Amino acid sequence: MSPWIEKYRPEKFEGIKGQDEAIKKIKEFIDNFYLGKLTKNPKKALILHGAPGIGKTSLAYALANEKNFEIFELNASDLRNRDKLQSILKPAIEQKSLVKKNKIILIDEVDGISTTERGGLPELIELIESTRYPLIITANDIWEKNLALIRKKSELVKLKEIDYKTIKEIMIDILRKENLFVDNNILTKIAINSKGDLRAAINDLQAASKIREIETITFDERNKEVDIFSALKEIFQGKPVNKTLETFDSVKMDLDQAILWVEENIPVEYKGEELAKAYEALSKVDVFRGRIYKQQYWRFMVYENILLSYGVSAAKKDIKTGFKIYKKPSRILKMWMNNQRIAKKKSIAQKYAQYVHVGEKRALREFPMIKTILKNPEVHKELKLTEDEIEYLKS
Amino acid sequence: MISGIWTEKYRPSKFYEVVGQGDIIKRVESLTNSFNIPHLLFAGPAGTGKSTLALIIVKELFKENWKDNYLELNASDERGINVVREKVKNFARTKSLGKVNFKVIFLDEADALTPEAQQALRRTMENYSATCRFILSCNYSSKIIDPIQSRCAIFRFKLLEKKDIEKVIKRISENENLNIKPEAIEILYEGSEGDCRRAINILQSTAAISPEITTELISTIISNTKPKDIKVVLDYALSGDFQKSREKLLDIMLKESISGQDVIKSIQKEIWNLPVEPEIKVKLTEKTGEIEFRIVEGSDPFIQLQSLLASFVLAGLGK
Numbered sequence: 019m020s021p022w023i024e025k026y027r028p029e030k031f032e033g034i035k036g037q038d039e040a041i042k043k044i045k046e047f048i049d050n051f052y053l054g055k056l057t058k059n060p061k062k063a064l065i066l067h068g069a070p071g072i073g074k075t076s077l078a079y080a081l082a083n084e085k086n087f088e089i090f091e092l093n094a095s096d097l098r099n100r101d102k103l104q105s106i107l108k109p110a111i112e113q114k115s116l117v118k119k120n121k122i123i124l125i126d127e128v129d130g131i132s133t134t135e136r137g138g139l140p141e142l143i144e145l146i147e148s149t150r151y152p153l154i155i156t157a158n159d160i161w162e163k164n165l166a167l168i169r170k171k172s173e174l175v176k177l178k179e180i181d182y183k184t185i186k187e188i189m190i191d192i193l194r195k196e197n198l199f200v201d202n203n204i205l206t207k208i209a210i211n212s213k214g215d216l217r218a219a220i221n222d223l224q225a226a227s228k229i230r231e232i233e234t235i236t237f238d239e240r241n242k243e244v245d246i247f248s249a250l251k252e253i254f255q256g257k258p259v260n261k262t263l264e265t266f267d268s269v270k271m272d273l274d275q276a277i278l279w280v281e282e283n284i285p286v287e288y289k290g291e292e293l294a295k296a297y298e299a300l301s302k303v304d305v306f307r308g309r310i311y312k313q314q315y316w317r318f319m320v321y322e323n324i325l326l327s328y329g330v331s332a333a334k335k336d337i338k339t340g341f342k343i344y345k346k347p348s349r350i351l352k353m354w355m356n357n358q359r360i361a362k363k364k365s366i367a368q369k370y371a372q373y374v375h376v377g378e379k380r381a382l383r384e385f386p387m388i389k390t391i392l393k394n395p396e397v398h399k400e401l402k403l404t405e406d407e408i409e410y411l412k413s
Numbered sequence: 414m415i416s417g418i419w420t421e422k423y424r425p426s427k428f429y430e431v432v433g434q435g436d437i438i439k440r441v442e443s444l445t446n447s448f449n450i451p452h453l454l455f456a457g458p459a460g461t462g463k464s465t466l467a468l469i470i471v472k473e474l475f476k477e478n479w480k481d482n483y484l485e486l487n488a489s490d491e492r493g494i495n496v497v498r499e500k501v502k503n504f505a506r507t508k509s510l511g512k513v514n515f516k517v518i519f520l521d522e523a524d525a526l527t528p529e530a531q532q533a534l535r536r537t538m539e540n541y542s543a544t545c546r547f548i549l550s551c552n553y554s555s556k557i558i559d560p561i562q563s564r565c566a567i568f569r570f571k572l573l574e575k576k577d578i579e580k581v582i583k584r585i586s587e588n589e590n591l592n593i594k595p596e597a598i599e600i601l602y603e604g605s606e607g608d609c610r611r612a613i614n615i616l617q618s619t620a621a622i623s624p625e626i627t628t629e630l631i632s633t634i635i636s637n638t639k640p641k642d643i644k645v646v647l648d649y650a651l652s653g654d655f656q657k658s659r660e661k662l663l664d665i666m667l668k669e670s671i672s673g674q675d676v677i678k679s680i681q682k683e684i685w686n687l688p689v690e691p692e693i694k695v696k697l698t699e700k701t702g703e704i705e706f707r708i709v710e711g712s713d714p715f716i717q718l719q720s721l722l723a724s725f726v727l728a729g730l731g732k
Contacts, residue, residue, distance in 0.1 A: 277716070281716055281719065285655045285656050285659075289653075289655075290653075290726065290727065290730055291727060291730075291732065293655060293723045293726055294720075294723040294724055294726065294727045296723075297719055297720035297722075297723040298720055298723070300716060300719075300720060301704070301707065301712070301716060301717055301719075301720035304707075304712045304713050304716045304717065305707050305710065305712050307712070307713075308707075308710060308711040308712045308713075309710075311711070312711055349663060349715065352663065352667060353667065356667040356668075356670075360670050363670070370418075371487075371490075373418070373421065374418060374420050374421050375464045375465075375468065375485060375521075376464070376487075376521075376610070377487040377489050377490050377521055377522050378487065378489075378490040379489050379490060380459070382670075384611070384614065386637070387611075387614045387615065387618055387634075388614065390617075390618040390621050390634075391418060391419075391614060391617050391618060391621070393621070394417050394621070396417035397416075397417040397418055400414075400416060400417055400418070
């Protein structure tokens with residue numbers, strides 16, 4: 019599959035959005051070069067400059083397509099040195115194209131050459147003087163010192179960064195052609211994040227569109243659950259044997275996840291003393307996990323694994339039978355949901371704290387008391403509470 | 414604008430309105446009247462008038478321009494001394510205009526800073542002493558390092574007495590057309606623990622329900638707004654219902670956003686009220702200590718607390 023930035027590169031001027039001014043100038047330049055003779059010595063090179071990803075190269079190609087010219091492209095990596103430049107460029111400039119009437123020489127990213135290649139620049143200047151075909155040069159930053167001479171000999175056209183709304187329109191257009199759907203909020207986020215860089219936006223869009231669809235997620239999860247269920251059964255019900263140590267190896271789930279499953283389901287199987295022993299083992303699993311994170315000493319994982327499988331399994335006196343329904347761990351979700359709520363509580367407490375000259379932490383501690391006072395609509399206005407925050411106070 | 418929050422609405426704006434601090438007020442007032450104050454250190458319990466006094470000082474010094482010349486920071490909220498220094502730097506960059514040639518920085522809960530951070534603060538105080546005066550507030554002056562103490566005039570705020578709180582409550586009640594009996598004031602004072610802010614907050618919360626302020630109403634408000642009890646959790650565990658017990662635990666931790674360490678503190682205290690044998694109390698305490706250690710070491714508090722609850726289940730069985 020080709021990257022979208024290539025697949026959807028505009029072929030004609032009309033496909034280029036948000037660069038009308040530049041298109042006008044490039045047309046003038048070409049007309050002047052071949053037909054116009056409006057000025058006595060028309061400049062032979064045109065520099066398209068501006069931030070990355072706003073359509074400089076696309077504009078050059080669109081020009082070639084519009085005029086049915088052949089394009090001869092060189093980029094920084096082609097221009098190792100003077101010899102190479104000469105051997106490639108000279109014939110291209112001097113020979114007439116066989117199939118098409120005219121040629122455009124495109125020198126991409128000239129500011130890349132200037133800093134890395136020795137000898138390339140003087141040759142380029144020579145070329146501008148001797149060429150029979152128009153040169154289009156692209157650059158991010160043309161104000162580098164060593165580009166001064168090239169600047170003088172060229173027409174300068176600055177491309178604007180693309181407005182985020184335009185970027186969004188282009189993305190929607192692509193999605194339509196691809197028959198894909200991406201959430202509007204994500205589109206807006208990508209468009210704003212791109213800061214006018216259309217190429218980056220399209221790349222991000224392609225990545226975002228690849229995020230697994232709902233169908234595949236549930237399928238994946240379901241697979242995992244079958245594995246974890248049998249693993250839990252083995253540990254909770256079976257006799258601890260050496261093979262028990264490998265229980266979690268066959269589960270396609272990382273150990274952190276498995277810990278949550280065990281945590282949730284210990285009381286389903288164990289009671290009394292067994293329960294206490296099993297949780298003691300789990301508690302130690304967790305201690306080793308903490309040590310791994312703190313010291314980045316991964317061998318502790320061995321103990322984590324042993325305690326989680328054999329350790330929990332050995333907590334019982336006898337093997338167990340019977341069918342038990344193991345539950346999916348719910349605590350993390352609950353905590354996440356709660357964090358969303360807490361965030362609102364915190365932002366309210368923050369506003370209140372500042373207003374009445376107390377610390378935020380104290381405001382949070384006193385929140386149950388403050389809450390009733392804050393229910394007053396007058397106070398909502400006073401503290402400039404948001405809709406969300408007012409909603410929270412009502413709940 | 415008159416505030417709908419009573420602690421603001423009835424915050425004293427003149428020296429003579431401040432209750433209970435007697436001598437301190439007079440001394441601070443005469444300092445303020447000279448239009449030159451040293452660095453000040455206000456030490457004392459919460460809700461006794463430290464922030465209020467600082468506000469009165471700046472209002473007296475700068476009149477209507479006080480907001481431009483006053484920076485309020487809270488040491489326990491700011492993330493580190495560097496944030497404090499940065500804010501001070503920005504604020505102190507411009508000079509105060511007008512008659513008073515310094516600005517005032519109020520640093521609340523300064524005792525939340527570590528001794529190292531206080532050393533850094535001391536440097537900051539020195540660097541900006543030409544353009545700024547600091548008013549530090551703390552609960553205990555002993556937690557403020559000596560070099561800072563020696564640079565400040567220290568004022569110790571007393572816990573408010575019943576007659577002080579009563580005065581405030583009566584004034585507000587009159588203004589807000591509340592009907593409050595002497596017994597209710599008594600309960601209110603007890604609930605406030607000498608903290609005037611808290612007293613006013615309790616009064617306003619109660620008044621939101623009815624203008625007839627009774628002792629029952631106040632008691633309900635006070636107990637409703639107390640953090641939920643950890644005892645229920647332990648009761649379930651002792652009775653052998655582990656699942657219910659941990660459900661409650663998670664509930665309390667999430668709803669009240671109490672940290673694992675706070676939970677364990679209340680569990681540790683609660684052990685002594687449990688109907689179990691002395692030997693088991695010792696065992697549970699030992700286990701609680703071990704679990705607290707594991708949490709402090711950086712383990713997952715909820716997993717650790719479940720393990721602790723499992724021990725309470727055992728205790729319930731007499732083991």
